[in-house]
Amino acid sequence: MRSLYVIVVGCGRLGSHLANLLSRAGHNVVVIDRKAAAFAGLAADAYSGFRVEGDASEPAVLRRARIEQADLLIAATSEDNLNLMIALVARKVFGVKHVMARVYDPKREETYRELGLETVCPTLIAGEHFLTLVFRALEAGGADS
């Protein structure tokens, strides 16, 4: 298995966490953020990729990140609409094969899928996890700690 060329847009909590994970796993990662200060979230001992400061809704910025070579783009900014737009541009304009968008609002997930985008909704995943914790505790008698 070869390593992938991954662009992560948005270097907030989720973006930086993903960039650190992917870089540590041996992938080639480029992170784009409007503010250079956001790159502080990249861990010195984990992240060995590149940083691009700029607005990823501008194609020129995506080109600077060499989007033509990307195997995967993850739109992980804190705005659903911006993520959708960036993801669509990556998919339709640049033909990036795998595009994932972070979705805050669970109700939007289906729309994204119809557009051929993969989605990550932390709310849904966290909801699942909460349910698992609650029901595990209930099955164990409700007072296991």
Added chain:
Amino acid sequence: MALAPLIVIVGCGRLGSHFAERLDQRGCLVRLVDRDAAAFALLPAHLSGNCFEGEALDPAVLRRAGIERATHVIAATPKDDRNLAVAVVCRKAFGVSIAIARVGDPQRAESFREFGIRTVCPTALAGSAVLSMIEESRPR
């Protein structure tokens, strides 16, 4: 179980409301607390009677929401420090046996656990989900 478990959820944002709906569908009795009554608009109408507007760190508000009978408390506000405070108060002052808090910063989860609070970190979970999606769809 003879009685449906009573679960108090503090914070009725996207996560709190989504979770309340899921628990309700599974037959749990849920009560929601939020400082802002407008937050309850995210809930389905039939849960409107289970909503309590007020400051969750105020014991009177928690009592109104039924904390003394609660088996679980879920702290799901957007603020890590509030979630920790709410969870600790419910556990120590009201003896709620299971306290689960949302923690935004993966690095804080450990200190929550030292207080006996279980944690759910959407960031860490989404990170793992993305990694497994990549593994599944990996180009050769």
